[in-house]
Amino acid sequence: MRLSDEQKTKLAAEYAAGGNIRQLAMSWGVSREAVRSALKQQHVPVRQVVLTENQLEDAASMKTRGWSLNQLGALYGVDPKTMKARLLARAQGSE
Known part of the structure; x- marks a missing residue:
């Protein structure tokens, strides 16, 4: 499934609101790489998960x-x- 520009904007907003890449990929029915790509296209920096x-x-x-x-x-x-x-x-x- 390809995400439209409108969907990418919504996905980026969900990520900015605290969603994580894995959850977004599952809820949007796309791969994690597709989520990363959409975030990059929307100029949204990807958070790095730090494990203590x-x-x-x-x-x-x-x-x-x-x-x-x-x-x-x-x-x-x-x-x-x-x-x-x-x-x-x-x-x-x-x-």
Whole structure:
């Protein structure tokens, strides 16, 4: 599905009001990349999700107890690939 200019404007407003890329992609029925592209076209800077050391520690603990990357990503509002990368970086930093 292609977003019209009007839809991109509405999507950008929802993002500016606090929505996240993953939620917007699901609600608009488009990919996360389509959301990022629409935000770029609307000159809206994309927020970077920062996970605190405490959040990463908790996530690592939950991962060892069987939580999936999908579950952790949903809990902390990040993509599962981002969660995996942050947990790996944390593990490598503690070696």
